[in-house]
Amino acid sequence: MELGHTDVTGTVQEGAREGNHNPKRCDAINSVLNRVGDKWSVLLVMSLAQGPCRFNELKRRVDGISQRMLTLTLRGLERDGLVKRTVYATIPPRVDYELTPLGHSLREPIEALGHWAFDHYECIVAARAEFDAKQ
Amino acid sequence: MELGHTDVTGTVQEGAREGNHNPKRCDAINSVLNRVGDKWSVLLVMSLAQGPCRFNELKRRVDGISQRMLTLTLRGLERDGLVKRTVYATIPPRVDYELTPLGHSLREPIEALGHWAFDHYECIVAARAEFDAKQ
């Protein structure tokens, strides 16, 4: 995954030339992109925006997610330090998930994306219709 | 894909209650998320940031992309109105791709994401190491 002399932050690398890029920056972009690219991750982060939530409550909120994907996605978010998992040793068991400060900080760029989506949706739909009409 | 009373723009819906969400907003979020979630799309948008570019030049810039995916991704971006395709009837043929104003506007939220990624990368790597150590 190399972009020549440009990266996804939009900054142009100083001494950039053919084959000379910033591998660390590339890794950073990639891992975050993979996380944000994952639709369940984004949905979960936004579902956890207002506060802690239990497993099954999350399952209800994020309609359509399977138990398996909910578990896997939460694990991934926890591993990345975006979500904190708290187990209460009660019967029946209770597990709360909540955003860490890092998780909260991710909301900003995600919401920026959400706003862009909403603001330009009509535009995109129109473009699609026009494109399809030509085929 | 429903979020109960929250959506990815972070705004809380006015009269939101169980099962009452904004389907149009959901569609908008989804289609944009799918596009941004697609790693090649993001990479291509950023590769086209500085100006028009030919097919094979793009293939060289976005290292690792297959011809097939380059074609398909460019088609998708063109269909969404993010990229403009210009064919020059020369021999050999020449096709230029460039961002539309809409495509350029998408750079902002993408770059915001890129900056977040870079700024918090160390943090994420550390979290992962800690998480993995506990297993």
Added chain:
DNA sequence: CAGAATCCGACGAGATACTG
């Protein structure tokens, strides 16, 4: 040069069943 078409393998993700 800029694709279109075909083949095919790997992996993502749903459904289902079981457990502490």
Added chain:
DNA sequence: CAGTATCTCGTCGGATTCTG
């Protein structure tokens, strides 16, 4: 309730080959 463990099927995407 909050998971884990399989199994399976669909599609995504890479490699290869062919064309105007």
